[in-house]
Amino acid sequence: MNTISSLDFEHALSRLEEVVHRLEQGDLPLEEGLAAFEEGMKLSRHCQGRLDAAEKRIEELLSTHGEGSTVP
Numbered sequence: 001m002n003t004i005s006s007l008d009f010e011h012a013l014s015r016l017e018e019v020v021h022r023l024e025q026g027d028l029p030l031e032e033g034l035a036a037f038e039e040g041m042k043l044s045r046h047c048q049g050r051l052d053a054a055e056k057r058i059e060e061l062l063s064t065h066g067e068g069s070t071v072p
Contacts, residue, residue, distance in 0.1 A: 004042050009050040016043040 004012065019040040022028060028036060 004039075004046050007043075007046065009047060009054075012043050012046050012050070016040060016047060019043065 007015065019036050023033065023036055023040065
């Protein structure tokens, strides 16, 4: 399996959706559930970091090209 940090946004989001689906089913043993939850949290942070980086890049491009500021 790829490490989370090496996943692009789309693959990380897809994996996060799989993890959430498994957790929502509610039939995982405790240790597997905890491991899945931990993986989900890491994936969530990774996806948010990718989104934050993309937003920053867009803001930099807009300011470089004189388009003004963005609205969050």
